[in-house]
Amino acid sequence: MKATRPAIDPARIPLEGFALLNGLCQVVESLSRTIAMGPLTGGLGREVGRNTDGDDQKALDVEADRAFLDALAKCDIRWYASEEQDAVLEVTPGGRYALAIDPLDGSSNIDVNVSIGTIFSVFEANNDPEASFLRPARDQLAAGYFIYGPQTALIVTFGSGVQHYVLDPIDRQFKLANDRLLIPETASEFAINASNYRHWSRPVRAYIDDCLAGADGPRAKNFNMRWVASLVAETHRILSRGGIFLYPADSRPGYDKGRLRTVYECAPIAFLVEQAGGKATTGTDRLLDQTASELHQRTPFVFGSADKVDRITAYHDLPDQEASALFGTRGLFRG
Numbered sequence: 001m002k003a004t005r006p007a008i009d010p011a012r013i014p015l016e017g018f019a020l021l022n023g024l025c026q027v028v029e030s031l032s033r034t035i036a037m038g039p040l041t042g043g044l045g046r047e048v049g050r051n052t053d054g055d056d057q058k059a060l061d062v063e064a065d066r067a068f069l070d071a072l073a074k075c076d077i078r079w080y081a082s083e084e085q086d087a088v089l090e091v092t093p094g095g096r097y098a099l100a101i102d103p104l105d106g107s108s109n110i111d112v113n114v115s116i117g118t119i120f121s122v123f124e125a126n127n128d129p130e131a132s133f134l135r136p137a138r139d140q141l142a143a144g145y146f147i148y149g150p151q152t153a154l155i156v157t158f159g160s161g162v163q164h165y166v167l168d169p170i171d172r173q174f175k176l177a178n179d180r181l182l183i184p185e186t187a188s189e190f191a192i193n194a195s196n197y198r199h200w201s202r203p204v205r206a207y208i209d210d211c212l213a214g215a216d217g218p219r220a221k222n223f224n225m226r227w228v229a230s231l232v233a234e235t236h237r238i239l240s241r242g243g244i245f246l247y248p249a250d251s252r253p254g255y256d257k258g259r260l261r262t263v264y265e266c267a268p269i270a271f272l273v274e275q276a277g278g279k280a281t282t283g284t285d286r287l288l289d290q291t292a293s294e295l296h297q298r299t300p301f302v303f304g305s306a307d308k309v310d311r312i313t314a315y316h317d318l319p320d321q322e323a324s325a326l327f328g329t330r331g332l333f334r335g
């Protein structure tokens with residue numbers, strides 16, 4: 001398949017990041033065609049194994065990982081850390097960058113023709129493979145995601161705002177759609193996997209209870225709920241029209257730090273969200289101040305419009321008893 005050179009405007013991106021981003025875009029241009037073929041490819045969503053974290057690996061998870069790894073050899077990347085690899089791989093000795101990647105996010109949606117994505121994060125490489133990634137998330141040089149949906153798009157930050165590019169389906173070039181994406185401050189949508197309600201902590205339950213109580217509750221307004229089960233799709237919606245996303249820790253075995261991974265899922269999304277004027281936390285602490293202690297570490301994750309994220313932190317600050325009290329007693333949170 002012909003790989004075109006995506007037209008990212010270099011004037012808007014520090015040149016040092018250019019080759020790497022173009023490498024990613026070229027893989028995505030081809031991958032998006034494969035994804036668009038769906039069942040015609042013979043089963044992108046079939047299970048082919050398990051990754052180091054115990055998650056099922058789908059054929060497309062493995063194919064995407066292989067495609068990025070192969071293509072990035074020319075992109076000045078020294079270290080490659082992927083959800084689909086047990087350990088950090090060396091790509092180009094002496095390369096300048098360390099790339100962390102979730103090659104295919106939202107794997108459960110491959111077979112149902114719902115948006116999926118690729119998430120990436122770039123650090124300066126140092127001599128130690130793991131230490132290149134196990135550092136404060138605020139040290140990222142760049143981060144972004146590609147979304148494969150009705151449009152294939154790239155959302156990226158180099159630390160001075162967030163840019164939105166769309167892959168033109170006619171000439172297969174990425175074109176700038178918005179050079180300064182900002183999260184709307186007011187919104188009435190929350191996103192959480194509500195089937196886990198009984199496993200959540202009291203502050204999380206209290207927050208969602210108050211949303212569900214709508215106009216009759218302490219928030220005195222009605223909310224809507226969304227859950228796509230693709231982090232990229234939830235992020236794209238929140239960057240477009242605001243709201244809040246939560247994947248908290250819960251009491252299920254293996255979920256004491258939630259489900260999402262710090263290095264290649266939450267850190268890059270947190271960088272984008274802050275650069276778009278929103279906030280991202282663990283529920284209590286700023287995500288970009290976190291340092292993962294191992295490559296596949298998980299973290300509770302909350303992000304979205306700034307005031308909503310602050311509100312969640314405030315619920316966590318409440319004494320336990322108060323957080324579990326009936327919403328009607330918490331006049332503090334009115335409005």
Ligand SMILES: O=P(O)(O)OC[C@H]1O[C@](O)(COP(=O)(O)O)[C@@H](O)[C@@H]1O
Binds near residue numbers: 104105106108230231
């Ligand atoms: O099925 P759950 O527990 O709601 O989890 C959904 C979450 O899992 C993920 O699919 C995890 O990512 P992967 O598909 O890359 O493993 C997120 O995109 C999504 O937010």
Ligand SMILES: [Mg+2]
Binds near residue numbers: 102104106231
């Ligand atoms: Mg993922």
Ligand SMILES: [Mg+2]
Binds near residue numbers: 106
């Ligand atoms: Mg994945």
